Amino acid sequence: MVDEFVTFFGAGQETTANLLSFTLLHLGRNPQVMKKLRDEIDTVLKGRNYVEYSDVGKMKYLTLVLKETLRINPPVGHLHRLLPHEMDICGYKVPKGSVVMVPIYGMGRNEKHFKNPEKFDPERFTRDEDSPLFAYMPFSLGARSCIGQTFAMIESKVVICKLIQQLEFQLVPNQSFEFVEETLTFKPKDGCKSYITMRNI
Numbered sequence: 001m002v003d004e005f006v007t008f009f010g011a012g013q014e015t016t017a018n019l020l021s022f023t024l025l026h027l028g029r030n031p032q033v034m035k036k037l038r039d040e041i042d043t044v045l046k047g048r049n050y051v052e053y054s055d056v057g058k059m060k061y062l063t064l065v066l067k068e069t070l071r072i073n074p075p076v077g078h079l080h081r082l083l084p085h086e087m088d089i090c091g092y093k094v095p096k097g098s099v100v101m102v103p104i105y106g107m108g109r110n111e112k113h114f115k116n117p118e119k120f121d122p123e124r125f126t127r128d129e130d131s132p133l134f135a136y137m138p139f140s141l142g143a144r145s146c147i148g149q150t151f152a153m154i155e156s157k158v159v160i161c162k163l164i165q166q167l168e169f170q171l172v173p174n175q176s177f178e179f180v181e182e183t184l185t186f187k188p189k190d191g192c193k194s195y196i197t198m199r200n201i
């Protein structure tokens with residue numbers, strides 16, 4: 001029980017918190033994205049100060065914003081796998097027992113897979129050429145992929161909706177947009193320092 005508890009809190013809390021911080025950083029740096037997102041939130045919530053389950057599916061642009069944040073700043077930057085037998089990987093014979101690293105972060109920023117990879121462009125996921133199979137995997141893929149991914153997306157949408165609906169964010173100037181790896185996750189190096197005021201609605 002204790003082990004399961006630690007897994008769920010370790011795997012579920014910090015990852016989602018870091019996704020939220022990275023999202024606010026990107027919104028702060030991209031006012032046109034913030035405006036479009038706020039318009040969507042206002043249109044869907046129509047002044048309600050709570051989010052219903054049915055609202056979540058209507059937030060198409062918010063889904064794109066979160067997906068783009070997960071591409072450019074995945075909270076889990078890489079995975080490791082122990083090879084149970086020898087394998088041929090891209091022409092290299094890798095012996096049994098080797099630890100293989102899957103670079104989630106590196107693939108997300110590779111221009112072979114994503115055009116202008118350094119650009120924060122949520123709409124790239126609506127274009128076929130920017131939706132490569134197997135190169136985008138912030139929750140991993142296959143049998144051991146993240147068990148909490150649907151929950152994480154719903155939770156993040158609810159939190160971002162409420163924050164953006166109610167508050168104005170302005171990033172504190174001159175903060176670093178770098179990230180650091182701590183324990184298992186990538187997080188913003190300097191957090192996400194913002195001036196926050198109530199929004200007039």
Ligand code: HEM
Pocket residue numbers: 007008011012013015016019074075076079080137138139140143144145146147148149151152
């Ligand atoms: C943005 C949020 C999240 C991200 C980016 C994320 C990412 C990942 C990734 C990449 C893995 C695969 C790790 C590996 O195979 O080495 C994973 C596994 C896992 N995640 Fe998440 N996760 C998130 C949120 C959550 C939440 C909210 C929960 C639980 C409520 C959760 C529970 C788990 C568990 C239990 C596993 C292990 C699954 C297994 O081994 O079968 N995660 N997650």
